Amino acid sequence: MEQKKISEKAVWAVGKVFLVFFVIFSVSPIIWTVIISFKGDNEIFNTFLRFTPTLENYTAVLTTGNYVKAFMDNLIICIGAVAVSVLVGVPAAYALARYQFRKKEDVAFTILSFKFAPEILVVIPLYKIFMSLHLYDTYFGMIWIYQFIGMPLLIWIVRSYFEDIPVEMEKAAELDGYSWFEIFFKMLLPLVRPGLVASALLAFIYCWNSFTFGLMLCSFNVQPITVAALTYIGSDTFHYGQIAVAAIIAIVPEIILCLCIQKHLVRGLSFGAVKG
Amino acid sequence: MAKITLEHITKTFGKKTALKDVSLCVEDGEFLVLFGPAGAGKTTLLNMIAGIDDPDSGNIWFDDTPMNFVEPSNRDVAMVFENYALYPQMPVYDNIASPLRSRKHRTDEAGIRKEVERVAAITGMSEYLERRPSQLSNGQRQRVALCRALVRNPNVFLLDEPIAHLDAKLRNAMRKELKLMQKNLDCTSIYVTHDFTEAMSLGDRIAVIRDGEILQVGTNEEVYYRPAWEFVARLFGECEINMIPARIEKRNGRLWAVTRWEGVEFPVPVDVERSLGDVAEVDLGCRTPALAFSREPAAGYVRGSVYSVEPLGNKTELIVDVQGDLIRFIIPVDTKFGIDETVYIGLNPEHIIFFDQKTEAFLACHGEETGTEV
Amino acid sequence: MIKADTNTVLPNIPLRKKPWRLRIRPYLILLPSMAVLLGILYPFITAIYYSFTDISFRSTTYKFIGLGNWLGMFTSADFWHAILVTLEYSLSVIVLEMVIGMILALLLNNDKWYSKVLNVVLIFPLMVAPVIGCLIWSLMTNNTFGLMEKFLNIFGVYGFPWGASSQTALLYVIMIDVWINTPFVLLLLRAGLQGLPKSPFEAAKIDGGSAWFNFRRLTLPLLKPVIMIALIFRSVAALQEFAIIYSTTKGGPGNTLTNLSLLAYQTAFPYSNLSKGIPMIMVLWIIINFASKRMVGVYNQTRQS
Numbered sequence: 001m002e003q004k005k006i007s008e009k010a011v012w013a014v015g016k017v018f019l020v021f022f023v024i025f026s027v028s029p030i031i032w033t034v035i036i037s038f039k040g041d042n043e044i045f046n047t048f049l050r051f052t053p054t055l056e057n058y059t060a061v062l063t064t065g066n067y068v069k070a071f072m073d074n075l076i077i078c079i080g081a082v083a084v085s086v087l088v089g090v091p092a093a094y095a096l097a098r099y100q101f102r103k104k105e106d107v108a109f110t111i112l113s114f115k116f117a118p119e120i121l122v123v124i125p126l127y128k129i130f131m132s133l134h135l136y137d138t139y140f141g142m143i144w145i146y147q148f149i150g151m152p153l154l155i156w157i158v159r160s161y162f163e164d165i166p167v168e169m170e171k172a173a174e175l176d177g178y179s180w181f182e183i184f185f186k187m188l189l190p191l192v193r194p195g196l197v198a199s200a201l202l203a204f205i206y207c208w209n210s211f212t213f214g215l216m217l218c219s220f221n222v223q224p225i226t227v228a229a230l231t232y233i234g235s236d237t238f239h240y241g242q243i244a245v246a247a248i249i250a251i252v253p254e255i256i257l258c259l260c261i262q263k264h265l266v267r268g269l270s271f272g273a274v275k276g
Numbered sequence: 277m278a279k280i281t282l283e284h285i286t287k288t289f290g291k292k293t294a295l296k297d298v299s300l301c302v303e304d305g306e307f308l309v310l311f312g313p314a315g316a317g318k319t320t321l322l323n324m325i326a327g328i329d330d331p332d333s334g335n336i337w338f339d340d341t342p343m344n345f346v347e348p349s350n351r352d353v354a355m356v357f358e359n360y361a362l363y364p365q366m367p368v369y370d371n372i373a374s375p376l377r378s379r380k381h382r383t384d385e386a387g388i389r390k391e392v393e394r395v396a397a398i399t400g401m402s403e404y405l406e407r408r409p410s411q412l413s414n415g416q417r418q419r420v421a422l423c424r425a426l427v428r429n430p431n432v433f434l435l436d437e438p439i440a441h442l443d444a445k446l447r448n449a450m451r452k453e454l455k456l457m458q459k460n461l462d463c464t465s466i467y468v469t470h471d472f473t474e475a476m477s478l479g480d481r482i483a484v485i486r487d488g489e490i491l492q493v494g495t496n497e498e499v500y501y502r503p504a505w506e507f508v509a510r511l512f513g514e515c516e517i518n519m520i521p522a523r524i525e526k527r528n529g530r531l532w533a534v535t536r537w538e539g540v541e542f543p544v545p546v547d548v549e550r551s552l553g554d555v556a557e558v559d560l561g562c563r564t565p566a567l568a569f570s571r572e573p574a575a576g577y578v579r580g581s582v583y584s585v586e587p588l589g590n591k592t593e594l595i596v597d598v599q600g601d602l603i604r605f606i607i608p609v610d611t612k613f614g615i616d617e618t619v620y621i622g623l624n625p626e627h628i629i630f631f632d633q634k635t636e637a638f639l640a641c642h643g644e645e646t647g648t649e650v
Numbered sequence: 651m652i653k654a655d656t657n658t659v660l661p662n663i664p665l666r667k668k669p670w671r672l673r674i675r676p677y678l679i680l681l682p683s684m685a686v687l688l689g690i691l692y693p694f695i696t697a698i699y700y701s702f703t704d705i706s707f708r709s710t711t712y713k714f715i716g717l718g719n720w721l722g723m724f725t726s727a728d729f730w731h732a733i734l735v736t737l738e739y740s741l742s743v744i745v746l747e748m749v750i751g752m753i754l755a756l757l758l759n760n761d762k763w764y765s766k767v768l769n770v771v772l773i774f775p776l777m778v779a780p781v782i783g784c785l786i787w788s789l790m791t792n793n794t795f796g797l798m799e800k801f802l803n804i805f806g807v808y809g810f811p812w813g814a815s816s817q818t819a820l821l822y823v824i825m826i827d828v829w830i831n832t833p834f835v836l837l838l839l840r841a842g843l844q845g846l847p848k849s850p851f852e853a854a855k856i857d858g859g860s861a862w863f864n865f866r867r868l869t870l871p872l873l874k875p876v877i878m879i880a881l882i883f884r885s886v887a888a889l890q891e892f893a894i895i896y897s898t899t900k901g902g903p904g905n906t907l908t909n910l911s912l913l914a915y916q917t918a919f920p921y922s923n924l925s926k927g928i929p930m931i932m933v934l935w936i937i938i939n940f941a942s943k944r945m946v947g948v949y950n951q952t953r954q955s
Contacts, residue, residue, distance in 0.1 A: 008861050019757045022750065026772055026829065029786045032797045036789060044795050084686065092683035099676035107680065114690060116942050118890040120911055121931040124918050125693040125700055148690050151683065168361035171328040174348040175355050176424070177380030190365050209779035211893040216919065226781040230897055240789060247785045254777040262770060266841040273879045274838050275845070345669055 030251070037244035044240050057241035067246055070228035076139055077224065078207040081146035082200050089154040090196065094184070096155065097162035098170075108159070112271065115152045119212040122148065130217055137218040145213050150203035153271065157202070160272025161195030162188070198264030201257045208254060225250050278338040278431045278464055279304040280325060285334035287320055287488075294320040295331070296488040302466060304339075307458050309479030310468045311511065317488040318468040319358060322434045325466065326353045338431065349380060354430035356438040358468075360421040362409040369405040372396065372423040381428050395423040398453060400446075414441040419450075426457070433458075433465040440471070451477060472512050476500070484508045502629075506636040509561050509629060515593050515604045518567070520560040520623075521633060524552060533560065533625070537578040537599055542625045551640030552630065558639065561629035564605040568622040569596075577620035582613045596621060701928040712925070723929045728905065728913060736909040736934070739820065739895075740888035743827040747884060748877075750828065751835025756865075758836070759843040769840065776833040780893035783830050788898070791822070813899045816906040823907060826894055831887070835880045842876030843869070878949040882942055889938050910934040 036044060038053040061067050096108050126145065127136070135141030165188065173183045189196075214224035229250055232243045261268065267275050280302040287295040294317045302308045310318050323329040324336060327348035336343040343351060354375070362371050372392045376383040383391070396402045399419040409417055418441045425433065439450045455478055458465055469475055475482050476496045483493045484507075492504040503509035509517045522533045524544070531549050534541040544552065552558070560566075570577060580598035587593075587609070595604045596619055603621060613619065630639040701719055705712035723729050754772075758765040775783065791798045791812045802810050812822045846869070854864045870877075892911040895901060901908035901916065908916070910930055918927025 011861075015753065015757050018753065022754060022832075023768060023772070026775055026833070028797060029790050029829070030774060030778075033786050033789060036795075048800070088682035088686055091679045095676045095679040099679075101676045104676075107684075111683075111687065113939070114687065116886045116938055117694070118911060118931050118934050118938065120890075120892065120914050120918075121697055121928070121935055122690060122693050124914075124924055124928055124931070125696040128700075128705070128924070129693055129696070144686075144689060147686050151686065155683065166359060166361060168328075168357045168359055169363060171323075171326070171348060172355070172357060172361040172421075172424070173363070173374070174328075175326060175351075175353055176375040177349050177378030179349065179379070182378075187363060187365075205777060209777075209781075211779065211781050211897070215896075216915075226779050226893075229779075229781055229785055232785060240792065240795070243785060244789060247782050247789075250782045251774075251778050254779075255774060258773060258777045259770070262773075265773065266837050269834060270838055270876075270879050270883070274841055274876050345672065 033244045033247050036241055037248055039241050041239060041241060057239070057245045060239065061242050061245045061249065066223065067225075067228055067249070070223045070225045071249060073139075073222050074208060074225040077142045077146055077222070078204050080139065080143035081150050081207050082204045084143065084147060085150035085154045085203055086196070086200055089151050090158055090189075093155045093158035094162055094188070097159045098167065108156075111152045111155055114148060115271075119148070123212060123216045127216060137221045139222055142213070142218060142222055142224070145217060146207045146210065148213075149206045149210055153203050153206065153268070154199045156271040157199035157268050158192060158196055160267070160275075161192040165191050194264060195267070198261040198268050201261045202265070202268040205254050205257055280432060280464060280466075281335075281337040282321075282324070283335040283337070285321070285324055285331045285336070287317075287324065287329070287331050294488050295324070298334070298485075298488070298490055300483060300490060300493065302464055305462050305464055307465045307467065307478065307480045309475045309482045310466055310485060311470070311472070311475040311479075311482050312485035313470060313511075316485045318470075318485055319436055320488075321485070322355065322436055322466060322468055325432065326355050326434055327351050349378075352380075352431040353434060354425040354428060354432070355434040356418075356421045356425045356436060358436040358440070360409070360414075360417045362417055362420055362424075364409050366408070367405065368396075368401065368407050368409070368412070368420050371409065371420055372405075372427055374424060375428045391427050392423070395426045398426070398457070399423055399450070415443060415446060418442060422450075429461065430463060433461070433463050435465065435467045437468055437470070439474075440469070454478065473514075476512070484511065502638065502641065503561075504638050506559060506561065506631050509631075513563055514588070515564070515606055517629075518560075518562045518603050518605070519631070520562055520601070520603075522558050522560050524556050524558060533558065535560070535623075540576060540578045540621075540623060542576065542623060544630075545625055545642040548630060548640040548642055553639075555632050555634075555639060557633040559631040559633050559636070560623070561631055562603075562605075562623065563627070563629075566624050566627035566629075567603065567605045568624055569594075569605075569607070570620045570622070571618075573620055574622065577622040580619055580621050582615055582617045582619055585613055585615065594619075697928050698932070700925050701932060703925050705925045707922040707924060715925075719926050720929045722926065723933075728908070729930060731905060732908055732910045732913040732930070733933075735905075735907060736889060736911075736937075739824070739891065739907070739909055740885065742820075742824050743831070743888050743891075744881070744884050746824065746828050747832045747835050748881065750832050751839055751880070752877075754832070754836045755839035755843055758840055769837075772833050772836060774833075775830050776837070778830065780826075780830060781897045783826055784894060784897040787822075787826050787829070814903065816903045819899055819903060819906050823895055823898055826898065827888070827891065830894070831884065835884065838876055838880045839873065842873050846872050874952040875949055878945055878952065882945045882949065885941050885945065886938055889941065890934060 035049070037057055038055070039051050040054045040056060043051045092111075096104065122145075130136040130141050133141075135144070170183055170188065173187050174180075178186070209226065210224065211226040211230075214227040215230075218224070218227075229246050232246050258265070280300075282298055282300045285295050285298040286293070298317075298321065300321075310321060312318055320329065324331050327343065327346055327350075330345055338351070363374065366374070369392060372395065373388045375381050376388045376391060392405070393402065396405060399422055401416065401419050401423060404412060404416060404420075409420065412420065418438060422435075422438050425435070435454075439447050439454070442450060451474060454467075467478060469478075479496060481493060481495055482499050484491045484499060486507055492499055492508050494502075494504075499508055500512050503512070506519060510519075520535055522535045525532045525534055527543075531544040531552060532541055533544055568577075573579065578598055580596040580603065583595040583597040583602060585592060585594055588606075589609075591606050591609050592611070593604060594607050594613060595602050597603075598621055607613075626642040629641045631637065632639050702714055702716060703712045704715050704718070758768055778786070790796050791810070793799055793809050798812075799808075799810065802808070811818050813819050850868055850872070851864070854868055859867070890911050891909065892915065895907050895909065895912055896915070899907050901912040911934065914927040914931040914934070916927075917930065918924050
């Protein structure tokens with residue numbers, strides 16, 4: 001009995017050490033990047049933690065080059081894609097949650113399988129189609145393809161929130177004399193709003209992080225931030241501080257959004273399957 | 277106000293049949309209780325009438341108007357849902373006012389306030405109007421749901437276990453209130469319950485339902501004293517009816533009922549004899565009046581021992597073990613028995629309800645032709 | 651037996667069928683989303699057709715060539731190498747992430763202050779785009795000023811090659827994947843642990859089984875649905891990982907890290923053989939579909955029982 005206690009305590013102690021290591025592993029890259037972003041070009045090489053902070057990297061990235069343009073492009077594409085996802089996805093989520101009709105589960109699973117399909121499989125023929133429809137390198141084309149990322153996610157999550165509302169509540173409202181539209185907008189939408197906001201923001205994050213589509217379906221006119229950032233990796237620059245700034249600019253919106261939807265994150269990430 | 281007619285309603289959910297060829301007629305202004313065990317299809321039947329769900333086949337009529345596939349909002353039906361179905365985002369006041377704010381039943385705000393306060397007073401919810409449903413107990417939520425249905429004057433009033441979650445005292449009070457209200461409202465009501473006292477005290481008539489089939493529709497006297505099936509007989513009564521198997525034998529031109537207990541046999545009452553036909557195996561449905569007990573041995577009595585004694589306030593339920601059969605009946609509270617005490621049980625044939633053992637259907641009971649109570 | 655009375659005379663109106671308007675309503679509501687998704691489904695189907703043609707970026711015309719692309723693929727050594735890389739990569743990251751995620755979830759399965767803080771802080775890498783994550787790690791592993799370099803210097807290791815050597819490239823990308831995606835597993839499993847019923851554990855406490863016994867006999871079986879979900883999502887993503895490998899080494903050095911996604915991309919884009927790239931990605935798609943179907947099956951099973 002005593003021995004067991006001691007060995008279990010030892011395991012816990014090892015676990016705590018492991019936890020500390022992982023936290024350092026997980027957090028230090030981001031902190032390191034923030035530190036570097038304030039270092040001048042010279043100080044990066046010959047200082048570690050003690051240095052004179054400078055904003056020259058920030059001014060360099062924000063005033064020159066096309067990184068700001070990529071940031072704005074990304075914003076336009078993602079907001080557009082999320083807006084369309086919400087407009088057509090919410091009614092679909094409702095239909096999948098409430099109505100019994102033939103092939104319902106098949107339809108739902110097909111929507112989900114879009115999330116599972118390799119992006120490149122779609123990109124290759126899309127490249128041809130975009131070329132012939134002159135959608136290559138346009139906002140419209142990018143918004144269209146970014147649906148692929150946002151819609152399945154949104155439909156599945158919002159569906160699970162609709163399913164949480166008892167059908168009887170909706171029926172009670174019908175018996176009270178309300179029309180379907182009144183019920184949908186006045187009763188149901190307010191109730192699924194937390195889930196809707198969370199999934200929309202999560203869809204936004206996924207769109208924001210998308211890389212494959214941007215890499216292959218656009219070039220100079222429209223450029224997602226991930227593709228723009230890639231040019232920093234390849235280039236033989238010595239302005240490492242600017243690379244750090246580029247990374248931070250790309251991360252900041254996501255960290256903010258992530259903190260906003262923290263409570264609904266688990267449910268969102270698992271497409272509504274795990275209720276956090 | 278409307279008369280509700282259901283014709284051959286059938287409904288299946290996947291492989292499960294929820295309603296099997298149900299036909300039912302509820303008269304204008306009648307208060308019908310739909311009574312049956314859990315999962316019998318009571319709620320499904322209400323949903324059909326409200327239009328929440330549509331039957332696979334069969335017709336629904338309100339008076340002379342066919343109601344199949346008419347949307348719930350066009351049926352002018354008020355319903356109290358078993359799980360309350362309140363609007364969680366609104367305070368109690370708005371929940372109750374909701375029907376009066378819809379386009380169908382639009383009332384001015386002053387009128388709404390008057391009505392809401394009226395029904396809230398009836399149900400004792402006046403102090404809770406500002407709360408949200410999440411801040412209420414189940415009993416209070418149930419009362420809000422009741423208020424929401426009461427606030428307007430519907431054609432048809434559907435109540436799905438509307439007072440099941442209230443505590444006993446409040447339930448008694450609400451039962452009286454509902455009865456009074458129903459008389460005043462004079463609207464057709466269907467009331468679902470699984471509580472037999474509620475069924476007996478409230479309904480003009482009771483419809484007993486099991487496994488999606490209506491077994492019997494009748495006044496409370498009818499379902500109690502002349503149950504159409506053994507199943508119905510078992511549902512009613514504060515202590516469950518005893519079913520004692522017996523053989524019917526012909527002796528000297530009379531029919532005798534012979535139980536498997538030695539010495540317990542009796543000639544079947546003459547008026548029952550005619551209805552028995554040639555059924556050989558019967559179940560004798562015995563409620564308390566059909567049973568006699570004695571502390572001393574007597575002719576026609578069988579020896580048993582007390583299995584349990586359960587006080588029910590002003591009376592006592594006695595369970596006696598007679599050769600392995602457990603017989604339960606009510607005795608006066610001042611008659612004391614100890615566990616394992618010997619007691620002798622006899623039968624009063626005039627009060628026995630005869631069932632066909634094979635089909636479990638009602639056969640006969642004494643006095644039914646003359647119409648006197650059993 | 652007493653029958654319900656229906657012998658009242660009713661007007662003879664034929665039985666009403668469910669109105670058309672009500673029957674098509676669900677489909678009508680689904681229509682817009684279906685239309686948008688069809689915009690994706692169409693290229694999907696086109697892709698299958700393309701795989702039987704000799705379509706490329708070099709000419710505008712193409713013709714049907716039957717199974718040529720498929721047969722060519724199955725006889726190419728690059729393809730089999732890519733399959734190997736795909737499996738090697740995904741197996742490593744899935745095992746590592748599931749195990750580490752589980753350990754962390756167990757360690758953080760309490761309401762102490764550090765658990766609450768870490769539950770938020772540890773999510774950050776997950777929100778970072780894989781490409782940006784690689785950008786950050788390129789700074790971390792820089793051989794002159796990188797933090798990892800300074801860390802390894804403590805152990806006397808200088809100029810660790812990371813992505814530049816075929817010996818360490820796989821290790822490097824796996825490390826980045828673990829950095830990004832372990833929080834996903836952690837988040838799901840921690841939520842799963844917190845949602846477990848309390849009573850079996852209280853009973854086990856009275857029985858006095860060892861912690862390891864309780865974990866195997868209670869926690870794991872109860873947590874299985876959530877574990878399956880995490881596994882499905884991680885497998886699907888790991889099998890088709892593109893962004894991390896592309897932005898660190900572009901599949902190199904040589905073809906060390908060229909998995910199916912990268913091979914298909916390289917075949918279809920820089921080398922312009924659109925039609926030859928598609929079969930490869932379809933093989934990947936079949937693998938993913940097979941794996942996810944199996945796991946969804948297990949998931950449904952555990953949820954029902």
